[in-house]
Amino acid sequence: MDKLHVGKPVKGDQLIGREAEIKTMLNLLSQGQSIVIIAPRRFGKTSVILELLSRLKQRNNYTACIDVFTTPDLPSLSQKITEQVLNNKKLGKVFRKIRNNITEIIRNVELKQTIESFEFILKYASPDQDNWELLSESIDFIEAFPEKYNKEIVCAFDEFGDINKFNGDGLVKMIRSKIQLHDRATYIFSGSYESVMDSIFVKPNSPFFRFARIINLGYIEKNEFKKYLLNTLQSNKIAVSEKLINEILGFTKGHPYYTQLILQQIILNHSIGTKLQDITLKNILQQILIIENNFLEKQWEDISKSRELVQSLLVVIKQRESLYSVIDTKKINLGRALKKLSGKGIIYNEKGKYQLSDPLFELWIIENVIR
Numbered sequence: 607m608d609k610l611h612v613g614k615p616v617k618g619d620q621l622i623g624r625e626a627e628i629k630t631m632l633n634l635l636s637q638g639q640s641i642v643i644i645a646p647r648r649f650g651k652t653s654v655i656l657e658l659l660s661r662l663k664q665r666n667n668y669t670a671c672i673d674v675f676t677t678p679d680l681p682s683l684s685q686k687i688t689e690q691v692l693n694n695k696k697l698g699k700v701f702r703k704i705r706n707n708i709t710e711i712i713r714n715v716e717l718k719q720t721i722e723s724f725e726f727i728l729k730y731a732s733p734d735q736d737n738w739e740l741l742s743e744s745i746d747f748i749e750a751f752p753e754k755y756n757k758e759i760v761c762a763f764d765e766f767g768d769i770n771k772f773n774g775d776g777l778v779k780m781i782r783s784k785i786q787l788h789d790r791a792t793y794i795f796s797g798s799y800e801s802v803m804d805s806i807f808v809k810p811n812s813p814f815f816r817f818a819r820i821i822n823l824g825y826i827e828k829n830e831f832k833k834y835l836l837n838t839l840q841s842n843k844i845a846v847s848e849k850l851i852n853e854i855l856g857f858t859k860g861h862p863y864y865t866q867l868i869l870q871q872i873i874l875n876h877s878i879g880t881k882l883q884d885i886t887l888k889n890i891l892q893q894i895l896i897i898e899n900n901f902l903e904k905q906w907e908d909i910s911k912s913r914e915l916v917q918s919l920l921v922v923i924k925q926r927e928s929l930y931s932v933i934d935t936k937k938i939n940l941g942r943a944l945k946k947l948s949g950k951g952i953i954y955n956e957k958g959k960y961q962l963s964d965p966l967f968e969l970w971i972i973e974n975v976i977r
């Protein structure tokens with residue numbers, strides 16, 4: 607049986623759709639144009655980044671990928687950058703192992719040779735290292751390393767919006783001031799919270815204003831997903847009807863994570879002997895509501911702190927003709943609330959109509975709040 611890919615980023619032939627977007631992004635990157643990928647959580651940002659980097663590697667580009675979300679503090683950030691850059695000479699691992707031990711660094715011939723022109727690396731072994739300085743030098747390293755080997759590098763900062771957890775403004779400005787001068791390095795940023803990304807990349811007074819081309823990642827093309835669902839079910843010898851597949855995609859709209867999760871759940875049901883006629887969208891959705899309950903509850907908790915957001919979100923779900931006609935605009939500033947909800951990635955505007963970006967969250971609200 608083929609492996610299923612729920613939760614972890616997908617790569618290579620597991621990656622469904624996105625071909626047009628990937629081509630565009632590769633094109634921009636090869637022109638030296640940095641990009642920023644914005645989409646809610648679980649829309650496939652990391653998957654796209656990994657795919658881009660893997661194709662760039664095949665073209666002999668240097669690459670680096672730093673996941674800011676899982677980086678706890680400034681020293682780790684600078685270490686990760688250095689390690690990722692060194693990795694292009696397969697030296698990341700050894701750096702990680704011996705970075706605290708100066709004698710080991712000097713003894714390691716390969717590492718020593720490679721870093722001879724990059725003495726800052728020795729500072730990682732110093733007991734009183736200056737974190738800010740090391741970080742600043744690791745950013746310089748992104749440019750200096752490929753320069754030494756006459757290469758180009760594409761460096762990705764996944765979940766870059768999370769950078770604000772370190773030291774806000776100063777850090778982002780320092781990074782910007784350095785990388786705007788980089789010749790050999792082009793950057794991919796990604797982020798889940800539109801409002802955070804706006805304040806870094808989009809607003810005229812933001813530190814990265816006009817630095818990177820903005821790419822909004824949407825749902826995955828339904829036909830692409832349909833082919834994949836049919837194939838996977840067939841190869842698992844599960845004879846679900848095409849009608850069910852259409853219903854699934856009607857529900858998920860091509861949301862990558864939920865479509866994969868539903869598929870996984872169907873296969874699971876089948877393998878424990880659930881009868882085909884009981885494998886319905888309704889039953890599967892009840893199951894994944896349970897699986898995702900913690901995540902959904904947390905999301906609701908966040909919104910329910912504000913009555914204005916709750917009221918507005920409920921109105922969006924109920925989708926009346928005009929949002930303004932059903933809400934008491936004296937009590938609730940709908941425009942402001944909708945902007946906030948979009949900023950959090952909860953809703954998006956499709957041809958003038960607001961929709962929830964997470965179909966399961968919508969169902970959860972209908973079942974737990976509205977009912």
Ligand SMILES: Nc1ncnc2c1ncn2[C@@H]1O[C@H](COP(=O)(O)OP(=O)(O)O)[C@@H](O)[C@H]1O
Nearest residue numbers: 611612613614622648649650651652653862863
């Ligand atoms: N293009 C894709 N094809 C197939 N599955 C995908 C695709 N993109 C995302 N997924 C599914 O969604 C999940 C989340 O993807 P990920 O790249 O981690 O999203 P993000 O980084 O935006 O949170 C993956 O584990 C996978 O199951």
Ligand SMILES: [Mg+2]
Nearest residue numbers: 651652653764
């Ligand atoms: Mg991710």
